[in-house]
Amino acid sequence: MKKSLICVSCPLGCPIEVEIENGEVISVSGNTCKRGDAYARAEITNPVRSLTTSIKVEDGCHPVVPVKSSGPVPKDKMFECMQVINSATVKAPVKIGDVVIKNILGLGVDIVATNCDCGK
Amino acid sequence: MLNYDLVVVGGGPAGMAAALAAKAEGVEKIVILERAETLGGILEQCIHTGFGLHYFGEELSGPEYAGRFIEQVEKTDIDVFTDTMVLNISENNVVTAVNNSEGLMQFQAIAVVLAMGCRERPRGALSIAGSRPAGIMTAGTAQKYVNIDGYMPGKKVVILGSGDIGLIMARRMTLEGAEVKVVCELMPYSGGLTRNIVQCLDDFGIPLRLSCTVVKTHGKERLEGVTIAKVDERLQPIPGTEEYIECDTLLLSVGLIPENELSKDVGVELDRVTSGPVVDEYRETVRPGIFACGNVLQVHDLVDYVTEESQIAGKGAADYIFGKKKGGAFINTKGIDGVRYIVPQRVNIEGEENLKLYFRVGQVYKGAKVVVECDGEILSSRKKVKLAPGEMENVVITPEMLKKMNKNSEIIVRVEE
Numbered sequence: 001m002k003k004s005l006i007c008v009s010c011p012l013g014c015p016i017e018v019e020i021e022n023g024e025v026i027s028v029s030g031n032t033c034k035r036g037d038a039y040a041r042a043e044i045t046n047p048v049r050s051l052t053t054s055i056k057v058e059d060g061c062h063p064v065v066p067v068k069s070s071g072p073v074p075k076d077k078m079f080e081c082m083q084v085i086n087s088a089t090v091k092a093p094v095k096i097g098d099v100v101i102k103n104i105l106g107l108g109v110d111i112v113a114t115n116c117d118c119g120k
Numbered sequence: 121m122l123n124y125d126l127v128v129v130g131g132g133p134a135g136m137a138a139a140l141a142a143k144a145e146g147v148e149k150i151v152i153l154e155r156a157e158t159l160g161g162i163l164e165q166c167i168h169t170g171f172g173l174h175y176f177g178e179e180l181s182g183p184e185y186a187g188r189f190i191e192q193v194e195k196t197d198i199d200v201f202t203d204t205m206v207l208n209i210s211e212n213n214v215v216t217a218v219n220n221s222e223g224l225m226q227f228q229a230i231a232v233v234l235a236m237g238c239r240e241r242p243r244g245a246l247s248i249a250g251s252r253p254a255g256i257m258t259a260g261t262a263q264k265y266v267n268i269d270g271y272m273p274g275k276k277v278v279i280l281g282s283g284d285i286g287l288i289m290a291r292r293m294t295l296e297g298a299e300v301k302v303v304c305e306l307m308p309y310s311g312g313l314t315r316n317i318v319q320c321l322d323d324f325g326i327p328l329r330l331s332c333t334v335v336k337t338h339g340k341e342r343l344e345g346v347t348i349a350k351v352d353e354r355l356q357p358i359p360g361t362e363e364y365i366e367c368d369t370l371l372l373s374v375g376l377i378p379e380n381e382l383s384k385d386v387g388v389e390l391d392r393v394t395s396g397p398v399v400d401e402y403r404e405t406v407r408p409g410i411f412a413c414g415n416v417l418q419v420h421d422l423v424d425y426v427t428e429e430s431q432i433a434g435k436g437a438a439d440y441i442f443g444k445k446k447g448g449a450f451i452n453t454k455g456i457d458g459v460r461y462i463v464p465q466r467v468n469i470e471g472e473e474n475l476k477l478y479f480r481v482g483q484v485y486k487g488a489k490v491v492v493e494c495d496g497e498i499l500s501s502r503k504k505v506k507l508a509p510g511e512m513e514n515v516v517i518t519p520e521m522l523k524k525m526n527k528n529s530e531i532i533v534r535v536e537e
Contacts, residue, residue: 006318010173011422011511013314049319052168052181053295054267063270066167068181075323082295096187114167115183 005043009035016040048072052114055085055100060092060117067100070110080105092119124149124199125441127215127229129206129382132161133423134414134430135235136189141434142233143196147441151199151227153206153217159193160186161237162260163423165267168288174424185423201225209386213409231409231437234383234397235430238376238415240285246374250337253344259285259373263292272296274369278346279303280334282310282317283510284421286373291320293371300324301365304332304348306355309484311375311510313421333357334370343368376419386410393461394418400450400466401475402436403429411437418463418478421512425478446470449527455479458488458535460509467517469525476514479533481507489536490515494529507535 001021007014016030018040028040042048050072054064073081081104090100094117101111125147128135131154139150158164163171166182173179176188193200204219215227240258255274263285265273277298279286282305290300303321308331310317321328329348335357336347350361378396380388388405389398396417397405403413413433414426439445448470453462462479477492485507492499492515499521507513515533525531 006314008315008319010179011170011313011315013318015505049323050169050179051295053292054167054270056270062268064267066181066183066267068167068169078295086296096184114181115164115187 003044005040007031007036007039008049009033009039018044020044047075049075049078051078051081053082053085055111055113056089057094057117058089058091059119060094061120062117065090065094065117066114067111068114069104070099070112071108073104073107073109077105077107081107081111085111092117121214121226121228122151123228124151125230126150126233126437127213127227127231128152128233128235129209129215130154130161130235130237130414130416131156131159131200131202132235132237132414133163133186133189133426134237134416134433135161135233136186136193137427137430138233138235138411138413138434138437139198140189140192140196141431142438142441143198143434145435145438145442147438149199151201152193153204153215153227154200154202155205157203159190159200159202165260165264166288167267168292171423174422175427182423189427206382209382209410211386211407229409230441231411233430233433233437234380234388234405234410234412234416235414235433236379236382236416238378238419240372241375241377243372246280246372248334248337251340253337253339253342255339255343255368256337256370257372259283259289259371262289262369262371266292266296272298274298274367276301276367277369277371278334278348278365278367279371279373281305281373281375282312282328283373283375284312284316286371287312287316287320289371289373290326291324294324294326298369300326301367302326302348303328304334305330306333306351306374307331309508313510335362337370338364343370346370376415378416378419380416383410383412383416388412391461391463391465394463396463398465399463401432401464401468401471402439402445403433403464404436404440404445409437409440411440418461418512421510425512429478451525451527451529451531453477453531453533456532456534458482458485458507459533462533467522467531469522469527469529471522472519474519475517477517477531477533478512478514480509480512481535482509484508485535485537491534491536492517492521493532493534494521494525497524499531501536
């Protein structure tokens with residue numbers, strides 16, 4: 001079976017063809033870099049995405065501060081992650097890179113601040 | 121009157137990169153004037169990742185990308201005025217600005233870098249029937265509400281326009297619990313990056329309707345729904361194809377317009393296609409000492425290219441300040457046969473370094489060639505898997521190519537199918 005994908009690893013968006021047999025990836029073509037190969041294989045077996053959102057800040061100069069997942073999370077866990085993040089609050093000051101939620105849902109991925117909020 | 125070598129108007133990625141590049145060249149007195157309360161520009165609200173892959177070799181969010189430049193600016197003696205609005209640039213490069221603490225200020229500059237970025241096309245620029253209920257806003261406005269102010273502007277959303285901001289906001293609103301019913305695109309192709317269609321729409325099962333537009337809004341106090349319709353080849357709505365969609369929010373992602381009011385006032389010539397200044401390869405406008413870079417010059421799809429362009433402008437401004445700017449014969453560049461525009465519009469044929477001509481095409485091409493020619497001679501011809509209006513392309517002009525040209529030459533870039 002052949003499957004066509006668009007690589008989302010970078011803005012180039014290479015069209016990739018994956019050949020699958022019995023649920024296993026036989027070959028990947030169309031990618032222009034290694035990341036494309038890895039993306040295509042993951043997309044067939046365990047699709048993942050990096051998650052970016054924001055989290056409430058207490059005593060911040062803004063009501064929220066942006067965060068991202070330190071690594072990709074399984075695609076079907078995105079909304080569960082959102083629930084955890086939206087029910088949490090961090091206290092200012094927050095710096096870029098601060099871990100605001102450790103090991104979310106036990107996925108081995110942290111939620112990290114991507115901007116600073118020095119507080120009021 | 122405050123005296124500076126270089127005044128940079130705008131403290132987003134373009135302004136910061138230009139200021140830092142000029143500093144690196146040894147320019148002493150530099151000031152950045154920024155309208156918002158912090159440096160960083162629009163990147164501050166672009167909390168998704170995808171920035172910096174080319175420039176830093178890693179995938180950063182907007183605030184992180186901006187943060188790296190803010191940190192560098194803070195390490196230098198570049199002066200920064202935030203919450204400061206530039207009102208005017210005079211013919212002798214006096215920049216007038218105003219803010220709450222200092223009142224009216226005047227900066228005498230040797231060189232000025234215009235880095236004001238761009239604005240979204242508002243509803244008023246479209247002809248959609250209906251009254252003016254709450255709930256209709258640009259995608260960027262919604263992005264600020266959600267990502268900076270922390271509140272959701274609506275629950276049931278229709279998005280008009282499939283530019284990257286619209287696509288990114290489709291995902292963002294969905295993640296925060298809204299239902300994005302459809303993204304309508306007037307053109308037969310999306311204006312956004314393909315990967316954003318995959319990871320922002322397909323991932324969440326949001327339909328993208330091409331050749332489709334919003335013809336009417338419903339609701340008095342608050343938006344209650346929109347009527348969408350298919351359009352024909354001339355982009356006119358086709359009677360009988362109307363469909364009512366219930367929604368409380370309509371996001372518009374229908375194009376960006378470089379913010380050139382200041383440029384026009386000082387007599388900078390604008391390109392009719394880009395709506396940005398006409399510049400030479402050093403990004404100097406037709407007004408001596410006034411440079412332009414970033415989205416005020418041409419709307420970019422990647423901030424990495426903004427940084428690259430702005431460093432050229434910063435270096436150009438430095439050369440101008442030190443009286444080192446190369447003279448020579450400047451010739452025009454021209455895009456034909458599908459190439460909508462080229463930046464820079466003017467090129468010095470005595471240039472000694474490789475230079476890149478950036479351009480966009482007017483429609484989607486598959487397997488077409490990009491041909492560069494001058495005086496009837498083909499200088500380069502490269503086959504491209506795909507060319508799309510949403511993705512900026514470039515061709516390289518080498519000094520060897522330039523040597524063959526004279527002051528009456530014209531560099532032409534075209535698409536050959």
